[in-house]
Amino acid sequence: MMSSPPESTPVAPAAPVETKRTSRRQDLLRAILxxxxSLVVLAGAVAAVGYLLRDELNALGGAFVKHFGIAGMFVGTFIADAFSFPIPPQFYMLTAITAGSSQVGAMAAICVASLLAGQTGYHLAGRIARxxxxxxRIDLFRPKIDRLFExxxxxxxxxxxxTPIPFSxxxxxxxxxxIPPKLFTVLLLFRVPRLILFYALIRLGWAQGA
Incomplete structure (x- = not known):
C-alpha cells in the first residue's frame, strides 16, 4: 500500500517583517531628504534677501538689537517655540548677524530659550492644545506623526x-x-545642533548674498 505523502507544515511568510523594515528605512530616508x-532652501532664501534687501535688513537688525538686545532674542525665541508663534528663531539669528552683535551671546540665548520653550510645551501640552x-497647527501635522508612531x-x-514639523x-x-521624559530629552538634544546648523547656513547665505 502506498503511503500518503506527509502533510507539509505551512511556514509563515517573513514578508511583513521585511516590508515593515523597508518602510522604516524609507521613512527615515524621506525625513533626512x-x-x-529645507536647509538648502533656507540658505538660498537668506542669500536672495541678502542680495535684494541688504541695506534694509542691516537697518532692521541694528534697530532690533538697539531696542531689544539679546534679551529680545531670548523672549522672541521662547514665544516662537513655546506657543508656535509665526516668527521663528531663525529670524533672530539673522538679526544678530546683520546687526553685527555678539554671535556667541545671541546663539546662547536662542538655544536656552528654545530648550525652555520645549519643556514648557511638553509639560503644558494639554492646556496649550486647547x-x-x-x-x-497640531491637527495639521498629527496624521504624519501618527504614521510614524505606528x-x-x-x-x-x-x-x-x-522633518520640517515645527519644534513647538x-x-x-x-x-x-x-512620551517618557528620557525620550523627550533626545528630542531636546537634537534641537541644539539643529539650531547651530541653522545659524551656520544663515550666516553662509548672508555672506553669499553680499
Missing part, C-alpha cells in the same frame, strides 16, 4: 525632529502622547 531640502490656533513607537518623535508642535505632541 526633507531636512536637507488654543484654537495651536490646535489647528512604525517607530515613542521614537517617532526623534524621527519627526528630522513636536513638543506638544510629545506631551499629548505622554
Amino acid at each position: 526633507q531636512l536637507v531640502l 488654543v484654537e490656533f495651536i490646535c489647528r 512604525r517607530y513607537g515613542y521614537w517617532a518623535i526623534a524621527v519627526g525632529s528630522l 508642535v513636536l513638543c506638544y505632541l510629545s506631551g499629548l502622547y505622554r
Whole structure:
C-alpha cells in the first residue's frame, strides 16, 4: 500500500517583517531628504534677501538689537517655540548677524530659550492644545506623526525632529502622547545642533548674498 505523502507544515511568510523594515528605512530616508531640502532652501532664501534687501535688513537688525538686545532674542525665541508663534528663531539669528552683535551671546540665548520653550510645551501640552490656533497647527501635522508612531513607537518623535514639523508642535505632541521624559530629552538634544546648523547656513547665505 502506498503511503500518503506527509502533510507539509505551512511556514509563515517573513514578508511583513521585511516590508515593515523597508518602510522604516524609507521613512527615515524621506525625513533626512526633507531636512536637507529645507536647509538648502533656507540658505538660498537668506542669500536672495541678502542680495535684494541688504541695506534694509542691516537697518532692521541694528534697530532690533538697539531696542531689544539679546534679551529680545531670548523672549522672541521662547514665544516662537513655546506657543508656535509665526516668527521663528531663525529670524533672530539673522538679526544678530546683520546687526553685527555678539554671535556667541545671541546663539546662547536662542538655544536656552528654545530648550525652555520645549519643556514648557511638553509639560503644558494639554492646556496649550486647547488654543484654537495651536490646535489647528497640531491637527495639521498629527496624521504624519501618527504614521510614524505606528512604525517607530515613542521614537517617532526623534524621527519627526528630522522633518520640517515645527519644534513647538513636536513638543506638544510629545506631551499629548505622554512620551517618557528620557525620550523627550533626545528630542531636546537634537534641537541644539539643529539650531547651530541653522545659524551656520544663515550666516553662509548672508555672506553669499553680499
